[in-house]
Amino acid sequence: APDIPVANVSAHLNQLQSIASGNGGNRASATSGYTASLNYIKGKLDAAGYTTTVQNFTYNGQTHANLIANWPAGPTGPTVMLGSHLDSVSAGPGINDNGSGSAALLEVALTLADRNPTLTKHVRFGWWGAEELGMRGSTHYVQNGGAAGVEAYLNFDMIASPNPGYFVYDDDTALEKIFKDYYATLSVPTEIETEGDGRSDHAPFKNAGVKVGGVFTGASSVKSSAQATKWGGAAGQAFDRCYHSACDTTSNINSTALDRNSDAIANALWKLAVGNTPPPT
Ligand code: PHE
Ligand code: CA
Ligand code: ZN
Ligand code: ZN
Ligand code: ZN
Helix, strand or coil: CCCCCHHHHHHHHHHHHHHHHCCCCCCECCCHHHHHHHHHHHHHHHHHCCEEEEEEEEECCEEEEEEEEECCCCCCCCEEEEEEECCECCCCCCHHHHHHHHHHHHHHHHHHHHHCCCECCEEEEEEECCHHHCCHHHHHHHHCCCCCCEEEEEEECCCCCCCCCCEECCCCHHHHHHHHHHHHHCCCCCEECCCCCCCCCHHHHHHCCCEEEEEECCCCCECCHHHHHHHCCCCCCECCCCCCCCCCCHHHCCHHHHHHHHHHHHHHHHHHHECCCCCCC
């Protein structure tokens, strides 16, 4: 699988930060900062050749939006889907939560388009609205038939926490193994993700019977001394001290975690959807 250039992911995060700063300091769902974030991602995907759809929905009297991007090459049948929520809380710009997952997914999508490998599965990406209001966007998508044909859904929410842990979702053994094996090649130890169980956009997919997986670097839980020994960073401090706060800015990102997790996403996508037949020479 390709090595995702972390500088490109960081450049997307700088754009999301700038969008928040220009729109009252946040990118909350149904606000101008959210619309600008969606348009930024959509513009890049459209230019790369994706078929994009904005799925609007109403929640609490406001109009929210998901962004869905289908890659047009490859088989149309069984689908591998990767998703991240694009909305922040209203308290801050949401750069780790969840600019990190959103930006990494964008760069993986752009890399797929650039490499255009032979695919064994249909590939789809989703950027969810209103996760912070109770996973409203992903729930709406699943309730309207979005899980049909989806063999695996991979979720990325908070993947560059400033005092990171390396947590792998344990919901499906085969998907868990893909991420664990990847981290083993980096000699980075992992733990099973428990802090976020049921609390992000994989939950509606899992409830609909879809196999789900993902990685996570920790939110308000505190890093133990054993975890600091294995991962570095500060024991006795939260994985993300700026969780849901105004200080969740571009300063609240661990670039090593962002790099490793971006590469882990690409590795998983290639493992799940890319054929091993080399292209003709
Ligand atoms: N979804 C939670 C939030 O956005 C945090 C979380 C991240 C939960 C990853 C589960 C997995 O605040
Ligand atoms: Ca990389
Ligand atoms: Zn959040
Ligand atoms: Zn989140
Ligand atoms: Zn779990």
